[in-house]
Amino acid sequence: MSESKRDILKRKILGAAEKRIETQGLAALRARDVTKDAGCALGSLYNAFEDLDLLILAVNSRTLARLHASLQSASASQTSPKEKLLALALAYQDFGTENPNLWAALFDHRMQPGVPVPQWHLEEHVLLISEVIGPLSQLNPNLDDDMLASRARTVFSAVHGIVKLSLDGRFVALDPDKVKAELSEFVSQYLRGNTSEKKA
Amino acid sequence: MSESKRDILKRKILGAAEKRIETQGLAALRARDVTKDAGCALGSLYNAFEDLDLLILAVNSRTLARLHASLQSASASQTSPKEKLLALALAYQDFGTENPNLWAALFDHRMQPGVPVPQWHLEEHVLLISEVIGPLSQLNPNLDDDMLASRARTVFSAVHGIVKLSLDGRFVALDPDKVKAELSEFVSQYLRGNTSEKKA
């Protein structure tokens, strides 16, 4: 049993696409390059995947799983909720810095016009946010689930923006260590204002 | 004198491209559509602009000017630095919500591989951040210029991330009013932790 030939080819194509995106970036991904790397014909790609978009989604799915694992690990290494949130932010930046092209593909990819992102993939994105919910609910026990979800999305988005714009080099490319320091300071400042405690 | 025929055509092409991006989005922009709308031949586009990328940059340049004006107006309408920063964030979200395609084009566009974004256009982006620096320096008189610039970039990026991910609908599309409320609350929380004041 183990693995059908069909699945083997699918994995080879997936691996080739992942390597291409990792090394050259999503924008440089070509169906012909991927199938050449995978050692199969051009048409076989469309046998294994519906189209290029779905192949990219499969790569992004793998990246999201790795990213999620990194975040879980970072969060688990801390005890207090504030430390967890700070560790999550830094782990997010670490992952983006060390996997710039794969990470960028998560957010740069767009489906063909009119085609929605499949539900299962949206849910994989939402999983990331769920990591934020735990520590955040400890800090804000009064918030109901809806508010908590919104808040988590907002906090995640803010950290994401800081990492994304710095990695895109939109406003002059930045030394990752400086970004890390800024991110640290920013999250700390936010957390200082987040709860009613007034620790100096 | 007024305007040479060459410049008139350039403006017609620019206007056509802007309308296309505004209505259909950057990804749907086609050289043939633009020149048809502008009433000229395909090749004329490359007479007026170096290539499609430079045409898009020209559109983005106009969008940035409008966005910058909106931010300036929002900031000027407030007196205290914290109010200014809050107004800037909300104005940023307003602009993105009311010009989704043009605003998205500012950050979704990528140059051809190997070609850097021209300096003059990078500086137009940096101008946006300068709006944040004023109020921020009032809140943190102790920060030197470098730190201040970094901090402003960070704050801007955080707000940008919140607006961008909500408009992209990455994690379930959101009611703009809810985003606005979340953004408001988030910025307020950050500002509460930003200075040494401890107002309840």
Added chain:
DNA sequence: TTTTTTTGTTGAACAGCGTTCAGAATCGGC
């Protein structure tokens, strides 16, 4: 004005892209 030179415009042609599909090759059950 007439001639010459320069400049601007045009759209057919080109290379590269994602995607399709008829035919060849392969597989699985008998």
Added chain:
DNA sequence: GCCGATTCTGAACGCTGTTCAACAAAAAAA
């Protein structure tokens, strides 16, 4: 070993941004 079903293959299609030789218009020179 046979045969229907499945998979694989790569030439071909339609669309893309970009180029460029031919043409037209304007400017300069006569």
